[in-house]
Amino acid sequence: MLEEFSEEVRGALAQATQTLKNNQFKEPSIEAVSLVANALKLNKISLYLNYNKALSNSEQFAISKLLARRLNHEPLEYLTGYVNFMGLDFMIEPPVLIPRPETEVLVETLVEVARDKKNPIIFDIGTGCGAIGIASLKFLPNARVYASDIIDLRLARRNAIKLKVSERIRFLRGDLLHPFFEESCGKGKADFIVSNPPYIPSSEIPSLQPEIRFFESHTALDGGEDGLFFIRELIKTSVVKLKKSGMLLLEISPEQADTVKKEALKYFESVDFIKDFFGRTRVFLAKYPKLKKS
Numbered sequence: 001m002l003e004e005f006s007e008e009v010r011g012a013l014a015q016a017t018q019t020l021k022n023n024q025f026k027e028p029s030i031e032a033v034s035l036v037a038n039a040l041k042l043n044k045i046s047l048y049l050n051y052n053k054a055l056s057n058s059e060q061f062a063i064s065k066l067l068a069r070r071l072n073h074e075p076l077e078y079l080t081g082y083v084n085f086m087g088l089d090f091m092i093e094p095p096v097l098i099p100r101p102e103t104e105v106l107v108e109t110l111v112e113v114a115r116d117k118k119n120p121i122i123f124d125i126g127t128g129c130g131a132i133g134i135a136s137l138k139f140l141p142n143a144r145v146y147a148s149d150i151i152d153l154r155l156a157r158r159n160a161i162k163l164k165v166s167e168r169i170r171f172l173r174g175d176l177l178h179p180f181f182e183e184s185c186g187k188g189k190a191d192f193i194v195s196n197p198p199y200i201p202s203s204e205i206p207s208l209q210p211e212i213r214f215f216e217s218h219t220a221l222d223g224g225e226d227g228l229f230f231i232r233e234l235i236k237t238s239v240v241k242l243k244k245s246g247m248l249l250l251e252i253s254p255e256q257a258d259t260v261k262k263e264a265l266k267y268f269e270s271v272d273f274i275k276d277f278f279g280r281t282r283v284f285l286a287k288y289p290k291l292k293k294s
């Protein structure tokens with residue numbers, strides 16, 4: 001393929017690939033194409049279609065600048081400004097968490113259980129760039145989402161507009177379920193509460209790979225001493241905000257499953273787990289909230 005590019009584009013791709021390879025990046029040629037395309041303000045397909053072009057000084061400079069940032073371990077998605085999640089292109093920018101492939105299992109599970117509901121109401125807690133709520137709406141045409149986060153929600157709002165679901169999603173800023181007690185959200189209760197909360201134990205943050213540790217927000221990652229702070233809070237409080245037949249769906253780390261199950265059975269009648277594509281327990285599902293008699 002490389003021989004089909006102009007000499008200059010070919011040279012830039014070969015140099016970027018080699019430099020990334022020398023620095024132990026795992027997919028040097030794939031990353032090089034993304035970096036060069038982005039520096040030339042093209043998507044990858046347009047790069048292939050415009051391969052036969054000379055590079056200006058400013059284009060060469062843009063390529064070197066992006067390559068230097070990548071060598072500094074800035075995530076590729078922050079450099080290109082896009083991440084593909086559930087087949088949809090989301091805009092992304094630092095330090096908002098880059099949606100991960102394993103979170104697609106959470107969305108797929110939600111879509112599966114919500115498909116037969118007539119007009120499901122979904123609360124997406126810790127929405128970040130809006131990935132879970134927005135992707136769910138694309139697959140559930142009659143659903144409505146209320147998406148919250150403690151961080152600024154402008155990026156999530158822009159994604160909702162870009163992906164044409166803004167009429168069915170409302171954004172609320174605040175701590176976990178607190179905004180849902182303050183504002184009226186439909187009848188106030190959800191059919192589904194879904195979240196990929198921060199769940200990494202604080203002590204593990206310093207050993208995460210540099211892409212994550214130095215560039216993504218620790219607010220999106222740090223789940224407290226045992227990683228379960230937000231999970232416990234959500235299990236406890238969601239009972240009050242779920243309809244009788246409601247369900248809580250959370251992304252978890254596989255080793256948290258036993259503790260999560262024990263905790264959840266205090267508040268829900270039934271719990272279940274779904275594995276990710278590597279066979280690791282990844283999604284936690286709790287049904288039938290135990291309602292305290294007042």
Ligand SMILES: C[S@@+](CC[C@H](N)C(=O)[O-])C[C@H]1O[C@@H](n2cnc3c(N)ncnc32)[C@H](O)[C@@H]1O
Nearest residue numbers: 097099126127128149150175176196197198220
């Ligand atoms: C692991 S990220 C998930 C982001 C996005 N939902 C996804 O799956 O790509 C966790 C998210 O929870 C948010 N968050 C952290 N603490 C929060 C809190 N107290 N209340 C609401 N959201 C919080 C973070 O800002 C971050 O966006």
